[in-house]
Amino acid sequence: MSARDDILGNIRRSLGVKGSETIRKQIVADRLERAPKGVIPKRGQVSGEERIALFKTMVETALATVTEVASPAEVPQSIALFLRNHNLPATLRMGDDPRLKAMPWSETALEIAHGPSEGHDLNAVSHAFGGIAESGTLAMVSGPDNPSTLNFLPDNHIVVVSAKDIAGDYEAVWNRVRFAYGKGTMPRTVNWITGPSRSGDIEQTLLLGAHGPRRLHVVVVRD
Amino acid sequence: MTVHSTSPQFKQNAARALNDSQLQKALGNVKQGFIDKRQAAADKLPEFEALRDAARDIKNHTLEHLDLYLEAYEEKVKASGGHVHFARNADEARDIILRICRDAGAKTVTKGKSMISEEIGINHHLEAKGIRPVETDLGEYIIQLRNELPSHIIAPAVHLNATQVEEDFRRVHTHLDAKRDLSEPVQLLTEARAVLRERFLAADVGITGANFLVAETGTSIIVTNEGNGDLTQILPKTHIVLASIEKLVPTLEDASQLLRVLARSATGQEMSVYTTFSTGPRRSADADGPENYHVVILDNGRSSMLGTSFEEMLRCIRCGACMNHCPVYHAVGGHAYGWVYPGPMGAVLTPSLIGVDKAGHLPNASTFCGRCESVCPVRIPLPKLMRHWREREFERHLTPATVRSGLRLWGFFARRPALYRLATRAAMGALAFAGRQRGRFSWLPMSKGWTKYRDFPAPQGETFQARWKRERQGGRA
Numbered sequence: 016m017s018a019r020d021d022i023l024g025n026i027r028r029s030l031g032v033k034g035s036e037t038i039r040k041q042i043v044a045d046r047l048e049r050a051p052k053g054v055i056p057k058r059g060q061v062s063g064e065e066r067i068a069l070f071k072t073m074v075e076t077a078l079a080t081v082t083e084v085a086s087p088a089e090v091p092q093s094i095a096l097f098l099r100n101h102n103l104p105a106t107l108r109m110g111d112d113p114r115l116k117a118m119p120w121s122e123t124a125l126e127i128a129h130g131p132s133e134g135h136d137l138n139a140v141s142h143a144f145g146g147i148a149e150s151g152t153l154a155m156v157s158g159p160d161n162p163s164t165l166n167f168l169p170d171n172h173i174v175v176v177s178a179k180d181i182a183g184d185y186e187a188v189w190n191r192v193r194f195a196y197g198k199g200t201m202p203r204t205v206n207w208i209t210g211p212s213r214s215g216d217i218e219q220t221l222l223l224g225a226h227g228p229r230r231l232h233v234v235v236v237r238d
Numbered sequence: 239m240t241v242h243s244t245s246p247q248f249k250q251n252a253a254r255a256l257n258d259s260q261l262q263k264a265l266g267n268v269k270q271g272f273i274d275k276r277q278a279a280a281d282k283l284p285e286f287e288a289l290r291d292a293a294r295d296i297k298n299h300t301l302e303h304l305d306l307y308l309e310a311y312e313e314k315v316k317a318s319g320g321h322v323h324f325a326r327n328a329d330e331a332r333d334i335i336l337r338i339c340r341d342a343g344a345k346t347v348t349k350g351k352s353m354i355s356e357e358i359g360i361n362h363h364l365e366a367k368g369i370r371p372v373e374t375d376l377g378e379y380i381i382q383l384r385n386e387l388p389s390h391i392i393a394p395a396v397h398l399n400a401t402q403v404e405e406d407f408r409r410v411h412t413h414l415d416a417k418r419d420l421s422e423p424v425q426l427l428t429e430a431r432a433v434l435r436e437r438f439l440a441a442d443v444g445i446t447g448a449n450f451l452v453a454e455t456g457t458s459i460i461v462t463n464e465g466n467g468d469l470t471q472i473l474p475k476t477h478i479v480l481a482s483i484e485k486l487v488p489t490l491e492d493a494s495q496l497l498r499v500l501a502r503s504a505t506g507q508e509m510s511v512y513t514t515f516s517t518g519p520r521r522s523a524d525a526d527g528p529e530n531y532h533v534v535i536l537d538n539g540r541s542s543m544l545g546t547s548f549e550e551m552l553r554c555i556r557c558g559a560c561m562n563h564c565p566v567y568h569a570v571g572g573h574a575y576g577w578v579y580p581g582p583m584g585a586v587l588t589p590s591l592i593g594v595d596k597a598g599h600l601p602n603a604s605t606f607c608g609r610c611e612s613v614c615p616v617r618i619p620l621p622k623l624m625r626h627w628r629e630r631e632f633e634r635h636l637t638p639a640t641v642r643s644g645l646r647l648w649g650f651f652a653r654r655p656a657l658y659r660l661a662t663r664a665a666m667g668a669l670a671f672a673g674r675q676r677g678r679f680s681w682l683p684m685s686k687g688w689t690k691y692r693d694f695p696a697p698q699g700e701t702f703q704a705r706w707k708r709e710r711q712g713g714r715a
Contacts (some may be wrong), residue, residue, distance in 0.1 A: 029544035216377035227465025
């Protein structure tokens with residue numbers, strides 16, 4: 016007997032079931048189909064300005080920085096200013112995201128590179144799929160638009176998120192993922208990012224910049 | 239064969255730990271940090287207790303239908319272009335992983351933190367076959383340099399101080415300037431980051447664990463603060479996920495419920511820095527990500543725990559809150575437990591996985607104070623399960639003869655209440671009289687195990703039962 020059949024057989028023996036019971040199959044199929052939500056904390060159940068304010072507060076609680084711009088056209092200047100303020104070189108890597116590409120980068124002195132990171136970039140910008148106000152979390156999806164390596168290899172990661180894409184809770188983001196990719200289907204990687212990389216492994220002292228970005232900067236765009 | 243265990247020598251291990259001044263200093267960090275942070279996080283979320291109930295119910299529901307959720311999960315992984323391998327035991331899991339690594343022509347393998355990989359001892363196996371495994375979680379990297387097991391499930395190097403880490407880095411990173419300054423923890427972190435960055439970029443295969451597997455989508459989830467698990471899984475051509483059968487949850491919503499209690503219980507964070515949902519290999523248009531995605535699902539004795547009182551242990555989400563709050567763990571640290579899983583969760587799980595004959599001491603190393611159960615995010619009744627192991631140990635005559643005869647003597651009196659009251663009254667009276675001067679004893683017959691380490695307080699002369707009776711009568715009057 017294969018290991019697979021052996022393990023499933025042993026599970027069924029222990030549970031005292033055959034695996035063919037219609038009622039059990041229905042319960043499982045129903046749960047997978049309906050995906051019930053469970054307990055949703057009230058904290059994130061706010062809308063409009065209140066939600067964006069909560070998101071920004073939680074981003075900062077997670078030790079990231081956040082700024083806000085009135086339109087996509089203001090993003091390049093805002094990022095250039097952030098890099099300058101931190102004495103960082105005027106270089107920036109990004110993927111093929113059409114929202115980022117449409118921004119007026121030529122108005123800045125930034126030297127732009129495209130494509131995934133090979134591990135030696137200082138700065139990168141990604142466009143988030145969404146934000147989650149409850150915990151100040153960014154939801155990123157993989158793909159040529161925003162390669163996942165940009166989320167982890169550069170020292171300084173800048174993430175642009177549209178104000179309209181900031182949800183109250185994780186469940187609202189899953190609904191959008193289902194709408195975009197189809198129920199039961201996912202992109203290769205979804206990253207939830209809450210603050211910059213850190214470690215407490217040496218004497219339980221919190222240190223930023225373990226393996227991922229030392230800085231995480233979020234730009235909220237109003238449209 | 240799994241990792242060698244020194245659990246049978248728990249008493250010797252514990253005695254050594256109590257006399258280890260470096261260890262005792264490091265353990266002070268556990269008591270200080272984790273408890274307050276968890277409490278603060280729980281206090282900030284009014285729904286925390288309701289979420290713990292939900293987390294418990296999701297795990298119970300999944301375990302009751304585990305066969306069907308595993309089948310649904312397998313189908314989804316295949317549909318997204320991944321491979322699922324089942325392993326009955328550690329041997330099979332190691333063979334599967336070695337085969338995948340060889341097929342990938344792997345010379346080096348990076349690893350995200352995974353307790354299951356410790357359980358099956360994959361590192362030694364790969365090394366023996368000429369493949370170099372590199373742990374990338376900072377704590378795991380440090381203990382790999384020292385050839386140790388983790389002493390904590392989320393803070394593997396919590397038993398060490400910065401000076402010890404500095405010595406290890408100087409010993410191993412010989413290509414760096416011998417005169418460099420490593421006096422600050424941040425300098426140690428920066429050095430590890432630079433050394434490991436090269437390893438990440440050179441690795442042929444990345445092995446991660448999984449905090450959860452999602453049946454709805456065929457997704458594996460890892461949670462890290464460092465980002466090491468992500469670099470492990472997106473840079474090499476092949477990503478291997480190693481997970482045990484009880485990691486299954488039905489849907490993304492269920493995973494989200496559990497994630498809301500995981501980080502809060504573990505480190506007191508609202509959410510860990512990186513929560514990553516991986517589904518299959520990179521898509522054709524993707525610019526990065528692994529070309530091959532394998533999931534190895536390990537049983538290793540867990541399916542036999544279903545349907546028994548130990549089924550509840552399979553709810554465990556490995557947050558470490560039980561050990562963070564355990565006075566025994568605070569005193570002896572994780573290595574004394576002698577195998578992969580320490581603290582209260584280890585005291586229950588280890589006898590299930592390696593046998594109560596080898597690990598019987600672990601469930602005995604508890605005062606049943608109940609703090610572990612009070613903080614467990616999935617409400618596992620850890621003290622009750624430890625008591626079950628004690629009963630089994632007694633039934634199987636694994637308890638030493640002196641303990642058995644002591645318990646038998648106690649049992650004789652306990653079944654005869656009048657005699658019990660008489661005997662305890664006489665004993666308490668005599669002890670109170672003997673200790674009336676100093677109020678405590680530094681020596682008592684047959685009590686060396688206690689008095690060697692601390693004084694025994696002299697009783698006030700009245701038994702608990704007598705006082706209980708008196709106060710209840712007083713209360714009624």
